[in-house]
Amino acid sequence: MSTQVNRKIVLVARPHGDPKPSDFEIQKEEVPTPGEGQVLVRNTLVSMDPFNRILMGNANSDQAPIELGDTMFGFTVAVVEQSNHPGFAAGDRVTGFLGTTGWQDFALSDGSDIRLVDPEAVPLTSYLGALGVTGLTAWVGLTKVLNPKPGGTLVVTAAAGAVGSAAAQIGKLRGYRVVGIAGGPEKTRHLLENLGVDAAVDYKADDFEQKLALALPDGIDTIYENVGASQFPILLPHVNLGAQIAVGGVMSQITTTGAFEGPNTLPDVLRAIFYKDLTVRGFNVTKFYDFYPEFLAELTPAVADGRLLSTTHVIEGLENIPTSFPDMFTGRVAGKMIAKIA
Numbered sequence: 001m002s003t004q005v006n007r008k009i010v011l012v013a014r015p016h017g018d019p020k021p022s023d024f025e026i027q028k029e030e031v032p033t034p035g036e037g038q039v040l041v042r043n044t045l046v047s048m049d050p051f052n053r054i055l056m057g058n059a060n061s062d063q064a065p066i067e068l069g070d071t072m073f074g075f076t077v078a079v080v081e082q083s084n085h086p087g088f089a090a091g092d093r094v095t096g097f098l099g100t101t102g103w104q105d106f107a108l109s110d111g112s113d114i115r116l117v118d119p120e121a122v123p124l125t126s127y128l129g130a131l132g133v134t135g136l137t138a139w140v141g142l143t144k145v146l147n148p149k150p151g152g153t154l155v156v157t158a159a160a161g162a163v164g165s166a167a168a169q170i171g172k173l174r175g176y177r178v179v180g181i182a183g184g185p186e187k188t189r190h191l192l193e194n195l196g197v198d199a200a201v202d203y204k205a206d207d208f209e210q211k212l213a214l215a216l217p218d219g220i221d222t223i224y225e226n227v228g229a230s231q232f233p234i235l236l237p238h239v240n241l242g243a244q245i246a247v248g249g250v251m252s253q254i255t256t257t258g259a260f261e262g263p264n265t266l267p268d269v270l271r272a273i274f275y276k277d278l279t280v281r282g283f284n285v286t287k288f289y290d291f292y293p294e295f296l297a298e299l300t301p302a303v304a305d306g307r308l309l310s311t312t313h314v315i316e317g318l319e320n321i322p323t324s325f326p327d328m329f330t331g332r333v334a335g336k337m338i339a340k341i342a
């Protein structure tokens with residue numbers, strides 16, 4: 001055991017806008033003892049997600065926040081320290097797939113919120129990335145929320161992000177021509193060289209609209225939308241009749257409250273939906289957890305043999321989460337943000 005105390009990151013202030021290190025406090029407590037039917041797990045990898053900011057409150061969301069003083073929600077990969085549960089033994093590797101194991105060293109489980117994982121099959125970080133809720137979100141958006149015609153052109157926004165990089169690669173595996181949109185030349189290079197997209201366009205570049213047009217000679221059949229911002233209306237002139245759009249997230253709006261700056265593009269969006277006969281559907285991945293086995297069966301082999309890269313941005317140490325998490329809202333992070341804590 002690396003430590004005999006449990007360090008847990010609790011919410012002590014609700015941010016306005018971007019999260020700050022002072023919104024969190026690291027508290028220490030005794031490591032809990034598992035009771036009858038319980039498992040004590042030690043977290044080794046902790047997932048950082050935009051959802052964490054939503055749960056902090058004052059976010060542009062219908063989601064109820066956690067209480068001040070609560071331990072931060074977080075998906076984790078963990079090792080079983082002690083088990084009084086027939087399904088788990090000390091030394092087993094598990095994933096805390098419901099977020100209840102949290103941003104802390106140790107957690108108690110009744111077995112319903114942890115699942116055994118095979119540390120030999122794929123890198124353990126992938127259980128938070130491409131094979132975690134992140135990858136499930138991308139896969140669900142492309143296979144269950146929409147019923148798109150494979151082989152057409154798929155555009156993914158925030159394509160170098162955690163969900164976006166999974167969506168772009170799943171798109172390739174499913175036979176689309178994939179165009180990724182991301183901020184900055186490093187990210188577009190990464191999309192082309194490492195993730196194998198067909199074209200990548202930098203929305204921060206002055207020639208974004210011209211480059212986008214060149215990348216879309218046959219228009220757009222499917223959009224996987226992560227951002228919810230000004231890039232979206234710019235895509236609309238390229239959208240083909242009957243195109244399908246999954247709105248998997250509105251990253252740019254999470255920390256923005258009040259009136260939005262910029263032109264009102266709602267009439268353009270509605271006109272395109274009407275005249276182009278578009279299907280637009282948002283979704284919450286938690287309603288699709290029953291598909292986890294099907295998702296893992298399809299994508300675990302692809303992660304194992306390298307066809308699906310689970311790209312990561314790893315920070316070291318639980319104590320560094322409060323200072324690192326705000327980076328998620330700056331564009332400085334590419335791939336799945338994970339803290340290695342043991």
Ligand SMILES: NC(=O)c1ccc[n+]([C@@H]2O[C@H](COP(=O)([O-])OP(=O)(O)OC[C@H]3O[C@@H](n4cnc5c(N)ncnc54)[C@H](OP(=O)(O)O)[C@@H]3O)[C@@H](O)[C@H]2O)c1
Binds near residue numbers: 333335
């Ligand atoms: N539907 C669901 O149930 C579900 C589940 C999980 C996640 N989500 C949502 O999916 C979206 C993507 O999640 P993720 O974990 O993959 O995050 P992520 O994409 O890794 O988030 C960070 C990236 O978002 C991009 N971004 C674009 N506009 C931004 C802005 N105005 N402010 C900050 N970042 C901006 C940035 O990339 P660039 O540098 O390229 O701009 C940034 O690096 C989020 O909206 C999240 O809430 C939804």
